[in-house]
Amino acid sequence: xxxxRELMRGAGPTAVxxxxxxxxxxxxxxxxxxxxxxxxVLAMGQSTLYPxxxxxxxxxxxxxxxxxxxxxxxxxxxxxTGKGKTKLKADEQAWNKLTQAMGSLGVLKGAPA
Amino acid sequence: MSKSISNAWTWSxxxxxxxxxxxxxxxxxxxxxxxxxxxxxxxxxGPIEEIIRSTIVRTKLWRDERGQIAxxxxxHAQDAIEAGRTPEQIxxxxxxxxxxxxxxxxxxxxxxxxxxxxxxxxKRTVGGLAVLMIVGYAVLAVxxxxxxxxxxxxxxxxxxxxxxxxxxxxxxxxxxxxVERDWTLSSSALIEQHAGTKDLANGEYxxxxxxxxxxxxxxxxxxxxxxxxxxxxxxxxxxxxxxMLRAAAQRxxxxxxxxxxxxxxxxxxxxxxxxxxxxxDDPEEQESLISILLxxxxxxxxxxNLYSFDIAIATREQDQQRVFENLRAxxxxxxxxxxxxxxxxxxxxxxxxxxxxxxxVEVMRSQPDSLSSEQVIELAHLNARVLExxxxxxxxxxxxxxxxxxxxxTDDGHxxxxxxxxxxxxxxxxxRMMSSNDPRDxxxxxxxxxxxxxxxxxxxxxxxxxxxxxxxxxxxxxxxVLAEGPQAFGWMSFEEQLLESxxxxxxxxxxxxxxxTPALGSAVGRSFQSRxxxxxxxxxxxxxxxxxDNGRLPETLDELVGTYLPQVPEDIFNPGRPIGYVKDAxxxxxxxxxxxxxxDDGGIEPDPEDKTRSGIGYRYAFQVGWQRGRPVVxxxxxxxxxxxxxxxxxxDWVLVDTRPQPQPAGES
Numbered sequence: 200x201x202x203x204r205e206l207m208r209g210a211g212p213t214a215v216x217x218x219x220x221x222x223x224x225x226x227x228x229x230x231x232x233x234x235x236x237x238x239x240v241l242a243m244g245q246s247t248l249y250p251x252x253x254x255x256x257x258x259x260x261x262x263x264x265x266x267x268x269x270x271x272x273x274x275x276x277x278x279x280t281g282k283g284k285t286k287l288k289a290d291e292q293a294w295n296k297l298t299q300a301m302g303s304l305g306v307l308k309g310a311p312a
Numbered sequence: 313m314s315k316s317i318s319n320a321w322t323w324s325x326x327x328x329x330x331x332x333x334x335x336x337x338x339x340x341x342x343x344x345x346x347x348x349x350x351x352x353x354x355x356x357x358g359p360i361e362e363i364i365r366s367t368i369v370r371t372k373l374w375r376d377e378r379g380q381i382a383x384x385x386x387x388h389a390q391d392a393i394e395a396g397r398t399p400e401q402i403x404x405x406x407x408x409x410x411x412x413x414x415x416x417x418x419x420x421x422x423x424x425x426x427x428x429x430x431x432x433x434x435k436r437t438v439g440g441l442a443v444l445m446i447v448g449y450a451v452l453a454v455x456x457x458x459x460x461x462x463x464x465x466x467x468x469x470x471x472x473x474x475x476x477x478x479x480x481x482x483x484x485x486x487x488x489x490x491v492e493r494d495w496t497l498s499s500s501a502l503i504e505q506h507a508g509t510k511d512l513a514n515g516e517y518x519x520x521x522x523x524x525x526x527x528x529x530x531x532x533x534x535x536x537x538x539x540x541x542x543x544x545x546x547x548x549x550x551x552x553x554x555x556m557l558r559a560a561a562q563r564x565x566x567x568x569x570x571x572x573x574x575x576x577x578x579x580x581x582x583x584x585x586x587x588x589x590x591x592x593d594d595p596e597e598q599e600s601l602i603s604i605l606l607x608x609x610x611x612x613x614x615x616x617n618l619y620s621f622d623i624a625i626a627t628r629e630q631d632q633q634r635v636f637e638n639l640r641a642x643x644x645x646x647x648x649x650x651x652x653x654x655x656x657x658x659x660x661x662x663x664x665x666x667x668x669x670x671x672x673v674e675v676m677r678s679q680p681d682s683l684s685s686e687q688v689i690e691l692a693h694l695n696a697r698v699l700e701x702x703x704x705x706x707x708x709x710x711x712x713x714x715x716x717x718x719x720x721x722t723d724d725g726h727x728x729x730x731x732x733x734x735x736x737x738x739x740x741x742x743x744r745m746m747s748s749n750d751p752r753d754x755x756x757x758x759x760x761x762x763x764x765x766x767x768x769x770x771x772x773x774x775x776x777x778x779x780x781x782x783x784x785x786x787x788x789x790x791x792x793v794l795a796e797g798p799q800a801f802g803w804m805s806f807e808e809q810l811l812e813s814x815x816x817x818x819x820x821x822x823x824x825x826x827x828x829t830p831a832l833g834s835a836v837g838r839s840f841q842s843r844x845x846x847x848x849x850x851x852x853x854x855x856x857x858x859x860x861d862n863g864r865l866p867e868t869l870d871e872l873v874g875t876y877l878p879q880v881p882e883d884i885f886n887p888g889r890p891i892g893y894v895k896d897a898x899x900x901x902x903x904x905x906x907x908x909x910x911x912d913d914g915g916i917e918p919d920p921e922d923k924t925r926s927g928i929g930y931r932y933a934f935q936v937g938w939q940r941g942r943p944v945v946x947x948x949x950x951x952x953x954x955x956x957x958x959x960x961x962x963x964d965w966v967l968v969d970t971r972p973q974p975q976p977a978g979e980s
Contacts, residue, residue: 226384227391245388246407246415249381253419265383270394275384 207243211251212260213290214241216279219261220287223278226252252277260286329427336428339374346379354386357399363406364389370413377420449767456767459722459732466595467715468570468604471653471708475567483567484648485608487560491553492611493585495618499524500583502546506539531620531671533628547622554622557615558637561644565651568608572599600738601715602828606652609660612645616664619645620671627679635675636687642668643694650701653708655835662842665698669849669967676852677900677970685860692853699846704794704839706787706832713783713828720824721776729776736766739824774823783825790832798840798884840884847881848891848903848967855901865901869893885910885965892964900971907965916963 218224218232226248234242243251255261260283268274279287301307325331347368351361364385368378392402406412421432480486503520520539527543534540547554574586586607591598619638626634642664649661672691675682683691720735774782793800851869854876858866866872869880869890880890885906892904894915902915937946948954 225391226388227395230388231395244405244407245385246412249384249388250415250419253416253423257419257422272387272390273383274387274391 207241207247210241211243211247212255213287213294215248215251215255216260216283216287216290219277219279220284223276225274225276229277255283259283327425327427329425329431332425332428332431335374335376338376339378343373343375344369344378346375347382350379350382350386354390356386356389357393359399359403360389360406363403363409367406367409367413367416370410371417371420372413373417373420381416381420452767452770455730456770457733459730461719461721461729461732461734462723463595463718464723465715465718466593466598467601467711468572468591468595468598469593471570471601471711472591475565475569478565478567480567482563483565484557484560484563485566485568487557488566488608488611488615489568489588491557492614493579494553495550495614496585497579497583498546498550502542505546506542525617528617528621531617531624533624543621544625547618548625550618554615554618555637558619558641561641561648563648566608566612566648568606570604570606572604574605574607600712600719602712606654606657609649609652609657612649613660613663616642616645616667620667623671623675627675627682632679632682632684636683636691639668639672639675639691640694642671643691643698647694647698647701650698653705655704655706655709655830658702658704659835659838661698661702662838665702665842665849666845668695669845672849673852673968673970676856676968677973680856680859680970685857688853688856688860692850692857695846695849695853699843699850702839702843702846704790704835706790709830710784710787713780713825716824716828717776717780721779723776727777727780731769731773731775733766736769739827743827774825779823779825782823783829786825786829786832790836793836794839797887798837799887844881844884844891844905845967848905851877851881851891851893851903852968852970865895866893867895886912891967896971898972900969902966902971903968905965905967907963913964915966917966917969 214233214237215229218229218236224232226245229252230243230245230248252261252263256263256277259280261277262280263275263277265273265275298307348365351365351368354361356364364382367385368382371378371381373381389402393399397405475483499521502524503517506520507516523539524543527537527540528547532540533544569588569590571588571591573589575589576584577587579585588607591604619641623635623638626632626638646661646664646668649657649664652658716738717729720731720738722729722732773779851872854872855866858872858876869877873879883889883891883905889906889912892902892906892912892915894902894904896902904915906912937944946954
């Protein structure tokens with residue numbers, strides 16, 4: 200199951216920031232991690248990922264640098280900036296409140312109505 | 313410290329406008345060079361290379377940006393291949409190249425330097441404003457060009473109808489026009505007579521005509537001057553026509569049909585005159601009311617001058633009857649001017665009455681017994697009749713502006729409307745007549761550009777109601793001063809009009825009302841002056857009758873009240889006080905106004921060099937200063953508007969002086 204575009208637009212950047220909060224990652228790695236860790240829900244192609252990364256970079260939330268990989272090729276790694284960490288923290292709080300609210304409405308399975 | 317300096321330097325370099333210009337300029341030539349080189353080097357499977365290539369081309373970004381994207385997409389594809397994805401799977405997950413290119417372009421531009429972001433913002437702002445202006449102009453242009461005036465009232469016909477009740481033999485115009493034609497021929501013959509065998513060039517002919525007019529206007533006989541002598545002979549020979557007009561001048565109205573055009577006609581082989589072409593019945597075919605021509609006024613001024621000159625001739629011939637008839641004709645011509653109701657015709661009446669006054673004073677001083685008592689009484693009654701008509705009537709001026717509005721604006725049926733192309737054309741022609749400089753001539757060289765700017769006038773010119781109200785405010789103010797008296801004159805001053813125009817919040821930069829309002833201040837001033845002159849004429853004639861009845865001059869003017877005068881007139885320069893009267897110990901007397909300084913000096917003549925002695929505005933105008941670029945009235949410590957010149961020349965305005973004139977030195 201994939202999220203609708205509007206939901207993805209809200210959830211995608213937070214998911215990417217969260218993954219990058221653990222360590223710096225390159226594009227393909229992010230695609231794989233998003234698909235694997237969200238059970239395919241947050242899977243996204245290059246058409247969505249790279250514009251999103253560029254936007255986050257333009258806002259100063261992440262920064263990028265090209266590094267040499269083990270296979271001898273270069274990969275562009277993205278890492279969270281200080282501003283990105285602050286933003287992630289705020290996003291996490293917002294998502295928590297949102298899930299609580301949706302849970303209290305009975306939208307989330309298993310949550311009390 | 314050195315790290316922060318280095319960061320600042322890097323930031324400055326990255327956001328440098330020059331760098332942005334360089335990066336953009338590089339993209340103009342082979343923008344895909346870097347990206348395609350990377351693709352060739354990567355040697356990706358055909359479908360993947362093709363989709364990346366296609367996406368890169370469509371981004372339309374700067375060359376280095378395309379290179380960065382290509383490098384990243386290639387790395388992504390290589391990672392996917394290493395992870396075991398087939399080219400088909402990779403192409404399938406890539407998405408539509410158009411959409412991908414669009415998203416990449418949008419996000420990549422957000423990363424561009426601040427200088428470029430500013431440039432884009434400015435470009436969009438300017439573009440947005442340009443679009444707004446174009447749309448706004450289009451709306452104005454449609455609104456402007458779709459409007460058309462609707463002329464509903466035929467003002468010229470209404471004015472002509474005022475004469476309908478009079479028969480032809482009650483109108484002076486037919487005689488006036490005929491006599492004027494005759495005089496045109498006669499003065500032309502006079503010039504030829506003066507020139508003798510000399511063939512006059514145009515300029516010389518005109519100069520001779522001016523010289524003849526100057527001699528007639530001066531009203532003095534001078535046998536030592538050959539031209540003066542010829543003029544006197546010619547005027548004397550013109551007596552039959554002058555007599556005809558003297559008789560006709562007693563008719564009740566002028567009765568000239570109001571028209572807007574004069575047709576030039578040949579009176580003989582070489583002399584031109586004019587014919588009046590009556591205005592068409594259809595007001596659409598007429599010019600505006602303010603364009604109509606009033607040649608009768610010029611003719612009446614001319615013949616008032618001729619009668620004044622003929623008084624000098626009749627005095628020399630001791631023809632007292634003709635002196636009286638000439639004086640009566642002058643006063644009648646002034647009366648006829650006042651039956652016309654135009655402001656200009658009333659001003660013409662004031663001028664003739666002033667001339668009548670001067671001539672009468674001369675007669676009274678030099679030959680006090682030359683007129684019979686009946687003649688003096690008749691002149692006094694005629695003077696009183698003209699005095700009654702002298703109040704400045706501005707109703708026809710309002711008519712004139714109403715006519716302008718109906719020809720320039722649309723009519724919404726509720727007294728309002730907007731400016732039309734016909735109106736702009738009319739105002740431009742009027743402005744050109746008043747001033748040869750059209751400010752837009754300096755900006756726009758050709759007619760098309762001028763025409764294109766016309767719809768913009770809708771923003772700068774007041775609408776019909778605003779202009780009508782503005783015009784009425786000015787005329788109302790003039791009428792208020794006429795009603796309240798000259799002490800309210802300050803409100804008529806130029807400065808006050810300036811104040812009002814600044815206080816006007818309509819924001820209109822061009823106001824037809826302000827341009828077309830006549831010089832009301834000057835006209836009101838002339839009205840007051842003329843009234844004072846005619847009132848003094850009346851007092852002088854009353855004194856003359858008193859003198860004949862009692863064999864002496866009155867001690868005070870109060871002696872005249874009852875039998876000879878209803879009341880002693882007030883001095884407009886000295887509110888609440890009568891005009892001044894000083895009886896000379898030997899003979900004669902002086903009647904005077906305290907003059908422009910408001911200070912009674914006992915009837916002393918002013919310095920002849922002082923030109924300000926009769927200026928009403930000088931007495932009552934405000935002082936106006938400027939604060940923050942706006943005019944303000946300067947007030948005294950009581951909060952009253954400070955007069956522009958509270959003290960003037962130490963003399964009075966002598967209106968009548970019948971004392972014997974001192975003989976010039978050397979004569980005995």
